[in-house]
Amino acid sequence: MSSKLHDPFKTSFDSLDEYADLISQVLKCPITIEDANHRLLAYSTHDERTDPARISTIIGRRVPEKVINQLWKEGTIPTLLKTKEPIRVKNMEEIGLSHRVAISIWKQDEVLGFIWALEIDQSLKEEDLALLKKAADAVKNKLLQLQTRKNKKEERFQEFFWKLLTGHLKDQEEILEHFHALQINPPATFAILVFQFKKNISSKEEQWISYLLQTNQRIKILLYTIDCNQLIVLVSTDTFQNPFSELEQFVQVFVEKMNERYGIKDIISVFSSIYEDYQLIGKAYEETQSVLAIKNKFPYETKHIYNYHKLGIYQFFDLLLEKRKVEPYENYSLKKLHEYDQKHNSHLVKTLEVYLNNDANINDAAKELNVHANTLTYRLKRIAEIGEINFKDPNQKMMLYLDLKLEKYKGI
Amino acid sequence: MSSKLHDPFKTSFDSLDEYADLISQVLKCPITIEDANHRLLAYSTHDERTDPARISTIIGRRVPEKVINQLWKEGTIPTLLKTKEPIRVKNMEEIGLSHRVAISIWKQDEVLGFIWALEIDQSLKEEDLALLKKAADAVKNKLLQLQTRKNKKEERFQEFFWKLLTGHLKDQEEILEHFHALQINPPATFAILVFQFKKNISSKEEQWISYLLQTNQRIKILLYTIDCNQLIVLVSTDTFQNPFSELEQFVQVFVEKMNERYGIKDIISVFSSIYEDYQLIGKAYEETQSVLAIKNKFPYETKHIYNYHKLGIYQFFDLLLEKRKVEPYENYSLKKLHEYDQKHNSHLVKTLEVYLNNDANINDAAKELNVHANTLTYRLKRIAEIGEINFKDPNQKMMLYLDLKLEKYKGI
DNA sequence: ATACATTTTGGGGATTTTCACAAATGATCA
DNA sequence: TGATCATTTGTGAAAATCCCCAAAATGTAT
Numbered sequence: 091m092s093s094k095l096h097d098p099f100k101t102s103f104d105s106l107d108e109y110a111d112l113i114s115q116v117l118k119c120p121i122t123i124e125d126a127n128h129r130l131l132a133y134s135t136h137d138e139r140t141d142p143a144r145i146s147t148i149i150g151r152r153v154p155e156k157v158i159n160q161l162w163k164e165g166t167i168p169t170l171l172k173t174k175e176p177i178r179v180k181n182m183e184e185i186g187l188s189h190r191v192a193i194s195i196w197k198q199d200e201v202l203g204f205i206w207a208l209e210i211d212q213s214l215k216e217e218d219l220a221l222l223k224k225a226a227d228a229v230k231n232k233l234l235q236l237q238t239r240k241n242k243k244e245e246r247f248q249e250f251f252w253k254l255l256t257g258h259l260k261d262q263e264e265i266l267e268h269f270h271a272l273q274i275n276p277p278a279t280f281a282i283l284v285f286q287f288k289k290n291i292s293s294k295e296e297q298w299i300s301y302l303l304q305t306n307q308r309i310k311i312l313l314y315t316i317d318c319n320q321l322i323v324l325v326s327t328d329t330f331q332n333p334f335s336e337l338e339q340f341v342q343v344f345v346e347k348m349n350e351r352y353g354i355k356d357i358i359s360v361f362s363s364i365y366e367d368y369q370l371i372g373k374a375y376e377e378t379q380s381v382l383a384i385k386n387k388f389p390y391e392t393k394h395i396y397n398y399h400k401l402g403i404y405q406f407f408d409l410l411l412e413k414r415k416v417e418p419y420e421n422y423s424l425k426k427l428h429e430y431d432q433k434h435n436s437h438l439v440k441t442l443e444v445y446l447n448n449d450a451n452i453n454d455a456a457k458e459l460n461v462h463a464n465t466l467t468y469r470l471k472r473i474a475e476i477g478e479i480n481f482k483d484p485n486q487k488m489m490l491y492l493d494l495k496l497e498k499y500k501g502i
Numbered sequence: 503m504s505s506k507l508h509d510p511f512k513t514s515f516d517s518l519d520e521y522a523d524l525i526s527q528v529l530k531c532p533i534t535i536e537d538a539n540h541r542l543l544a545y546s547t548h549d550e551r552t553d554p555a556r557i558s559t560i561i562g563r564r565v566p567e568k569v570i571n572q573l574w575k576e577g578t579i580p581t582l583l584k585t586k587e588p589i590r591v592k593n594m595e596e597i598g599l600s601h602r603v604a605i606s607i608w609k610q611d612e613v614l615g616f617i618w619a620l621e622i623d624q625s626l627k628e629e630d631l632a633l634l635k636k637a638a639d640a641v642k643n644k645l646l647q648l649q650t651r652k653n654k655k656e657e658r659f660q661e662f663f664w665k666l667l668t669g670h671l672k673d674q675e676e677i678l679e680h681f682h683a684l685q686i687n688p689p690a691t692f693a694i695l696v697f698q699f700k701k702n703i704s705s706k707e708e709q710w711i712s713y714l715l716q717t718n719q720r721i722k723i724l725l726y727t728i729d730c731n732q733l734i735v736l737v738s739t740d741t742f743q744n745p746f747s748e749l750e751q752f753v754q755v756f757v758e759k760m761n762e763r764y765g766i767k768d769i770i771s772v773f774s775s776i777y778e779d780y781q782l783i784g785k786a787y788e789e790t791q792s793v794l795a796i797k798n799k800f801p802y803e804t805k806h807i808y809n810y811h812k813l814g815i816y817q818f819f820d821l822l823l824e825k826r827k828v829e830p831y832e833n834y835s836l837k838k839l840h841e842y843d844q845k846h847n848s849h850l851v852k853t854l855e856v857y858l859n860n861d862a863n864i865n866d867a868a869k870e871l872n873v874h875a876n877t878l879t880y881r882l883k884r885i886a887e888i889g890e891i892n893f894k895d896p897n898q899k900m901m902l903y904l905d906l907k908l909e910k911y912k913g914i
Numbered sequence: 915a916t917a918c919a920t921t922t923t924g925g926g927g928a929t930t931t932t933c934a935c936a937a938a939t940g941a942t943c944a
Numbered sequence: 945t946g947a948t949c950a951t952t953t954g955t956g957a958a959a960a961t962c963c964c965c966a967a968a969a970t971g972t973a974t
Contacts, residue, residue, distance in 0.1 A: 402898055405831075448896075453930085462954075465951075483861065485816070486814055488815050489815055864962090874923050876922075877921075877923065
């Protein structure tokens with residue numbers, strides 16, 4: 091057998107499964123075909139030899155997330171996304187993966203999916219790899235068909251989602267019908283997630299996002315769409331024990347992966363409260379937007395805050411900023427401290443802020459300020475004197491904290 | 503000489519000073535005449551023997567405050583206010599007071615003033631005391647004249663003050679003219695003080711108030727008036743180093759004395775910021791009223807707060823209460839804790855509040871709660887679990903504090 | 915009534931924090 | 945330039961807080 095051999099895949103089948111079986115027969119090993127998001131498209135059945143990773147993939151109709159993660163870390167997937175050649179993947183027992191060969195399926199410069207060939211008994215030879223490459227080419231058209239069909243469905247998703255977000259669908263019955271028409275199981279409880287990117291999201295990035303959302307197995311994504319620099323997602327929270335911490339973990343992982351895998355940094359993410367009533371999707375969306383607005387104003391302070399409930403005092407900041415702009419109030423202590431800083435070019439205000447940020451913990455604050463704890467103690471003594479502050483009075487401390495944050499953003 | 507003796511005081515003089523000299527000549531000792539507020543009205547000059555207390559009184563044209571305080575504590579003044587008989591006052595070196603006899607001057611059941619007779623060389627005899635009583639009676643009419651003249655002046659004061667408080671006088675020049683017409687030296691800086699009594703202020707209480715204000719030497723009272731249950735005072739703050747702490751001390755002392763001397767409790771006192779512009783007296787007044795409104799809502803929390811600047815977060819409470827009424831927000835942690843309290847009839851919310859009131863100090867809070875410190879530690883651990891609270895996060899703590907206070911007063 | 919979970923209290927040691935003092939450095943002003 | 949004041953850092957002892965354990969008390973459910 092040479093690479094000039096007659097192409098055994100130049101036949102047309104109705105389903106991808108038949109392709110999988112054919113490839114399996116030719117190469118004499120189990121075959122799996124996935125789309126670009128590692129969803130299972132087809133798998134060969136004639137061969138019963140397999141490995142745990144493949145079993146999980148077939149059972150869950152998608153590649154398990156930890157396998158994907160491992161393949162990213164270890165470099166297989168990045169390579170597959172770069173080359174059209176078959177890639178040999180070594181044994182990775184810890185995730186139940188035995189020896190195998192993978193190849194990506196290309197349409198021009200875009201990856202449509204992957205074929206996996208397990209090397210259970212013997213390794214594939216050079217000519218087998220050439221055959222695999224031919225198989226990948228043959229499968230391409232079938233995948234393209236699937237994709238266009240998917241795109242059309244996608245458009246209907248988009249339309250529906252925007253109607254929900256903008257509150258155009260007022261009737262519960264109607265909404266449920268739409269869900270069913272799109273074959274989405276309507277969730278009992280849901281939330282809106284929004285990821286705000288630095289710049290408008292390009293179509294390349296859109297693909298990456300899509301990939302990340304599809305391959306995640308942490309959370310059930312119902313709908314998602316992109317609006318300028320925002321990725322808006324509707325997720326089901328039905329299966330969660332602690333919905334908020336689960337959502338928090340998810341957004342953190344998402345942001346982390348966008349950075350690790352694609353080098354996209356500074357994504358600001360938020361999510362809404364948990365709702366049951368589909369008519370309130372618009373409200374949930376508004377909620378995310380108001381949280382985003384505050385996070386944009388106070389990025390440092392709200393770094394670890396993702397939803398309205400956790401905003402804490404920042405919930406009030408719009409209101410308070412307004413009040414402060416209107417009335418001629420001035421915080422006496424802060425004024426004094428600013429004057430002192432000005433005169434002696436010291437950093438008492440900054441010191442105070444870090445101290446309060448750190449919950450009045452001298453050690454932590456000193457660490458953040460890179461000074462000796464005694465230095466901070468001394469400064470605080472001075473701050474208390476100059477600003478006439480009693481650090482034992484929670485009311486005073488709170489007011490200082492609020493006014494510190496408020497004066498930072500009075501200009502906005 | 504007997505008590506049936508011809509009355510030597512049955513003559514009429516133009517000024518009180520002449521009376522003082524006459525009495526001095528008859529009794530052969532220095533004489534001082536004061537009004538009901540211990541302001542010097544007249545003093546004899548023919549006799550040069552005197553004591554430090556009398557010197558200070560004459561120099562300052564009023565009895566020194568510490569002397570008045572001592573005479574109250576030791577019982578002289580209370581007795582003088584009860585009896586028409588002469589009272590012998592023993593030597594009190596610590597305040598520079600040598601032996602003397604005092605008598606009050608009465609018009610029906612009201613005390614108009616006092617006559618003091620110093621016993622420098624020899625004690626007054628029984629017949630001298632009888633003479634003194636006659637003298638007191640003779641002086642009465644002169645004092646009455648003074649008083650009615652004062653009352654008329656008082657009325658003009660009142661009218662002017664109310665015009666200032668209600669902002670009816672807009673012209674700086676005009677205001678200054680009024681001040682001068684009333685022989686008040688216009689202060690460079692001033693503040694408004696308001697004392698809110700439990701009940702409407704009776705005319706009896708009005709006299710006590712007047713007495714306390716007049717005899718105080720801590721602060722310069724420019725004008726005062728009474729409105730239902732409020733005493734409103736305009737004071738000069740020109741001579742103060744730390745105006746706020748001086749004002750604070752003054753109001754505390756005032757409230758204390760109203761209680762000690764007259765048994766009037768639960769006076770709520772506030773004062774405005776320091777102003778320079780007389781046109782802003784109305785604003786200062788409004789400020790006191792808004793602080794009073796908040797102190798009425800949060801009496802416990804604002805017990806030690808007297809002015810707007812010190813209100814701290816309570817400045818915002820009207821605004822925040824409004825916001826909370828409008829939107830359907832609920833503090834998740836507090837909700838959980840309330841539910842727990844309900845179910846297990848425990849006191850986690852109360853515990854949390856006391857803990858936060860005490861600036862997260864375990865010992866202080868435990869003391870206030872009358873439980874062992876370890877008990878509080880345990881409860882806090884439970885509170886953190888149940889309410890999903892991180893006590894190291896100042897934002898969370900602040901929000902809890904705010905919501906705790908807010909929910910207490912949502913009904914108002 | 916009994917078993918079980920929760921809460922309260924206490925002891926005592928480890929760990930931190932606080933405090934006072936001293937030395938060194940930096941800034942300021944005549 | 946020296947004298948003075950403000951600031952920073954270090955040290956070590958005293959005080960306080962934290963933490964773990966266990967016993968007792970209380971409440972709860974079967």
